[in-house]
Amino acid sequence: xxxxxxxxxxxxxxxxxxxxxxxxxxxxxxxxxxxxxxxxxxxxxxxxxxxxxxxxxxxxxxxxxxxxxxxxxxxxxxxxxxxxxxx
Numbered sequence: 001x002x003x004x005x006x007x008x009x010x011x012x013x014x015x016x017x018x019x020x021x022x023x024x025x026x027x028x029x030x031x032x033x034x035x036x037x038x039x040x041x042x043x044x045x046x047x048x049x050x051x052x053x054x055x056x057x058x059x060x061x062x063x064x065x066x067x068x069x070x071x072x073x074x075x076x077x078x079x080x081x082x083x084x085x086x087x
Contacts, residue, residue, distance in 0.1 A: 024055050031061045040068045048074040 004011075015021060031049045035041045041049060047068045053059035 027055055027061055031066050034061060034063070035066060035068055046071055050074050 016025075028049070031051065032041065035049050036043075041047045048071050050067050050069045051059040051061075052065050052067060059065055
């Protein structure tokens with residue numbers, strides 16, 4: 001069970017079932033499969049597949065928009081200066 005209890009769990013389940021969330025999850029999974037096929041990532045390697053242009057901001061699964069970076073770099077940018085690319 002998640003930290004928010006059964007109410008939070010029910011909300012999360014409903015939220016993740018929304019069509020827009022399902023579509024984004026499908027796109028993330030397709031991107032990971034593409035880079036796995038190219039040998040740039042593998043299961044358990046500690047890397048995330050990053051969309052250079054976020055899916056919310058017109059990002060796509062085109063090869064030019066994908067890159068493999070560390071989980072810390074991909075997930076931690078929000079906590080620093082808000083600049084995803086470190087510039």
